[in-house]
Amino acid sequence: MPEDPIALLQAGAARHAEGALAEAERLYRQVLKRRPQEPNAHNLLGVLARQRGDVAGALRHTERALAAAPEEPVFLANRGAALAEAGRLAEAVIALRAALVRRPGDAVALRNLGQALAALGDPAAALPVLEQAAALQSEAPEPLLALAHARREAGDATGAAEAARAALERAGTRPGLAGQARFLLAGLGAAPAPDRAPAAYVRGLFDQFAPRFEAELTGRLAYRTPALLAALLPAAGIAPQRRLRVLDLGCGTGLSGAALAPFARRLEGLDLSSRMLAEARRRGLYDALHEADLLDWLPRQAAGFDLVAAADVLNYLGDLAPALAGIAAALAPGGHALFSVEAQGEAGEGAPFTLGEALRYRHDPAHVAALATAAGLVPVARQAAVLRQERGAPVAGALFLLRCG
């Protein structure tokens, strides 16, 4: 084993490139034992922490790398990426811009900057940056997908579809990216809607949204679904007496769990997004949290729950038959299902579901009711409601409470 810090660092970087993260970390830490301030070791440990989803570790190490070398563009770019993942978007923009002044051709920094600007609601600034990122990596699908999303958010459906088609052409054998490009095309009305949103898309969306989710939902978006759903329970004779085994599907950060907790003797949550689950864990409200796709997980549960809830979750699924069958299977006899869907208006007349430009499904409530009956769920209450605001307009929905027959 080499003792020289530079040789150790190079050995670590080689292991890192091969994907041997634990071994790379061990070597970087050996560098720091010999040279505690070594900025390259801190920078690479920051990258490694980000790859593992450890945002706090990424922030700590990138800060230490920059403390030793404040002008180094690679460190600034990695600091920006870590800040963006932590939801500190304004600071991320500053770090990424500083990196790009020193290294203008860094395509990944450009993509991260464009995505941060788009998430800050500034598509006019985001679009030229993402166009530059896509031009620099003209064979890569990722910057084109980011560009397509930003154009969609800016209201340029034609340009978004063009970029999504180009991403699809370049996705090659990478089914995850191809599925995301097809889903985006479907949301733009340029391809048939699939039966569900790709799991990788939902996970990515909520992983990056997690640090900002609660502030945005309860603030600007006036999100009310958990409270509206919970209010259906006492009206149907179910008192908040902490008696039920409750499953919160797509629990997110736990806003829905907080509304359901007064009914729960035991509260379990499930979500696709590890970062949403990390926020939920911090709440200390759940007895168990599961990282899984509800469609995979539910069929494995045998009649274990008295209440299965899904607040603002089923709008990431088109065909609700498998989810409703899974919910019915997970309920004990006499247990209840409680969920919201976004309701489709005139445009979707006749179709069981449509995929909107916001990339969420809207359902025909009458069709949902028929599917629930087919799954063995008996209607108890159904209510039309405004679920939240979007771009200043109300989002219409339907709330369902059903009993397992």
Ligand SMILES: C[S@@+](CC[C@H](N)C(=O)[O-])C[C@H]1O[C@@H](n2cnc3c(N)ncnc32)[C@H](O)[C@@H]1O
């Ligand atoms: C809009 S959030 C709602 C979170 C929470 N229920 C609330 O009311 O605040 C939707 C959540 O559903 C999760 N989700 C969507 N589709 C899912 C699936 N198929 N399996 C598990 N979780 C899913 C997302 O990751 C996200 O955290």
